[in-house]
Every structure is written in C-alpha cells, then in structure tokens.
Amino acid sequence: MEKNVKPAADQRARRERIASILQRYGAAVALLILLVVGAFSFPTFLSFSNLSNILTQSSFPLIVAIGMTFVILTGGIDLSVGSVFALGGVLAAEGSGFGFAGAIALPLAVCGAIGLFQGLLVAYAKMAPFIVTLAGLLAVRGLVLAITSGGATTPLVKSAAFSAVGQNGLLGIHWTAVIAIVAVILGTVALTRTRAGQSIFAVGGSESASMFMGLPVARVKLSVYVVSGLCAGLAGALNAGYSSSGVPTVGVGLELSAISAVVIGGTLLVGGRGSLAGTLAGVLLLSVIQNMINQVGSLNSSVQAVVSGVFLAIVVVIQTVLARSQRL
Numbered sequence: 001m002e003k004n005v006k007p008a009a010d011q012r013a014r015r016e017r018i019a020s021i022l023q024r025y026g027a028a029v030a031l032l033i034l035l036v037v038g039a040f041s042f043p044t045f046l047s048f049s050n051l052s053n054i055l056t057q058s059s060f061p062l063i064v065a066i067g068m069t070f071v072i073l074t075g076g077i078d079l080s081v082g083s084v085f086a087l088g089g090v091l092a093a094e095g096s097g098f099g100f101a102g103a104i105a106l107p108l109a110v111c112g113a114i115g116l117f118q119g120l121l122v123a124y125a126k127m128a129p130f131i132v133t134l135a136g137l138l139a140v141r142g143l144v145l146a147i148t149s150g151g152a153t154t155p156l157v158k159s160a161a162f163s164a165v166g167q168n169g170l171l172g173i174h175w176t177a178v179i180a181i182v183a184v185i186l187g188t189v190a191l192t193r194t195r196a197g198q199s200i201f202a203v204g205g206s207e208s209a210s211m212f213m214g215l216p217v218a219r220v221k222l223s224v225y226v227v228s229g230l231c232a233g234l235a236g237a238l239n240a241g242y243s244s245s246g247v248p249t250v251g252v253g254l255e256l257s258a259i260s261a262v263v264i265g266g267t268l269l270v271g272g273r274g275s276l277a278g279t280l281a282g283v284l285l286l287s288v289i290q291n292m293i294n295q296v297g298s299l300n301s302s303v304q305a306v307v308s309g310v311f312l313a314i315v316v317v318i319q320t321v322l323a324r325s326q327r328l
Helices: 001-040 048-073 081-098 100-123 129-147 160-167 174-193 197-203 205-212 219-242 254-264 276-296 302-327
Strands: none
Touching: 001 254, 001 276, 048 081, 048 174, 048 197, 048 219, 048 254, 081 100, 081 129, 081 219, 081 254, 100 129, 100 160, 100 219, 160 174, 160 219, 174 197, 174 219, 197 205, 197 219, 205 219, 205 302, 254 276
C-alpha cells in the first residue's frame, strides 16, 4: 500500500512543478516562438529599427502594467490607469512651462494623489476595487476633458529637455524604453527582496492569514494603488514628451491592455502569484502581435483587437487549468 502511495505523490508533485513552470514562463516561450515566426515571415522583422520600435511602443504600456501588477498581486484591480495616463500627459505638458522638473513633478504628484485616494477607499473604506477604480476612470477622464476644454485643446510641451527624454535615446534605443526596463528591475527588487514586497504576495495569497501574521494589510493595499497611480502618471508624462504634447484622448482602453499583459505574463487575477518579468513578456508579446499584424498591411485595425481578445481568453483558460493542477 505504501509503495503505491509514494509513486502517486511523486507524480502529483511532478505535475505541480510542470504546471508552475508553464504558468510562469509560458508568455516568454510564446514570445520566442512568435519572434522566430516573425523572422521567417517578414524580412525586416528582426531589423534593429523594427525591434527598437517595438521596445519604444512597449515602454508606455509596460510602465502602466508594472503598477497594475502590484495591484493585481494583492487581488485588486485598477481600471482608472488609462484615464490617469491621459491626465499625466496633459499635466506634464502644462507643467513643462516650469521646466523639466515641472513636467515630471506635477503629473507624479497629482496622479499619485489619485492613487492614494482610491487606495484609501479600497483599503480603509472596504469598497470594491472594481467600483472605486471604475468611478476613477470616469472622473479622471472628465477632469482631463475639463482641463482641455472638452478635448478641443492640446497643450504643447514647452521644455526641450523633457521632449528630448521622450524622443532621443542611447545607442538607438529610446530613453522611454530604458526607463521602462529600469522600472521593471527596481520593481522586481522591491517585490522579491524587500519585506514590503513579500507582504504584497502574502496579502494576495490570503488576506485573513496575513492579518493573523500581523501584516499591515490595509497599508499594503493602499500602497499598491499609489504605485499604480504613479506608474500611470509617469507613463503619460513620458508619452507627452515623446509626442511633444499632452493629447487628452489617449489611454482609452489602456487599462484592458495592461490587465491583459499582466495576466498573460502569469500573474493570477486572484493575487498572490506573479512577477514583473512575466509582465514584461506579456507586454512584449502583445506588442509583437500588433507589429506582425501591421507587417501584413492588408488587415484592418479591428483584427488586432480580435486577436488580442481571443489570445487573452485562451491564456485565462490555460492559467485556470494550470492553477487547478497545482492545487490538486
């Protein structure tokens, strides 16, 4: 009897390890496969200019997705990031009249405060994150329209130094991409090497158990919404520098793209498990899909949404199966 129990336990442990590996690294594997397919399908796909363009276009949603990862790891959600992204761009353009510092400080201060307010409602007022951030999505978008006269005006960036950050780069790679990668590295260190990061995973894994352990659950949940607000504001500010203006209509649907990238990267929507490396792979995967569709040329823009939606649905189903395999 005991001889039969041990092989069964070994098989179960092996199945759990395989499921865990697939969940963590599935996006990276899919990304490598797409890169190979793209290399054979399109002559210019692996050219430096095209890869640099993919990195540049990925940098803004990646920074937003970093903040979203922090939130989802606690079991929350932030639907306001698209609107906060637009607000960050408008405020950066307005603040650029006071130089480089004003272009950075104003959007970070305001967008961080928005994240703080939403975090207070979620963490201390015990309101549902979906409702709070959905209200934030609408309210912040309304604020953007109010600042820009209903979207009729587009404030221009007045600081040449700030525009240079968005438009120039190092060795052919835009500074926005460099900043995004640095943010991934810093975020990874914060999540894996600090007590605060471990608390985020603990709260997402089991809020009640975290309370029994004496962790400051409310403070942890508050902090991740502040991080999300800061990331969305920073991404919006960098986008304003890239385009030399604060376009009030940008960021529509960005929250869905960020959530998609986080989930595709292996972070569980229920929280407690995930990584920023996976989020990076998820963002790049979506960008590569978009780039390949653009390379085809004959497909209209709606195809991208269909492909991304179907791909996300497949990934969610696979992740659900893998998560159940690890619990069995």
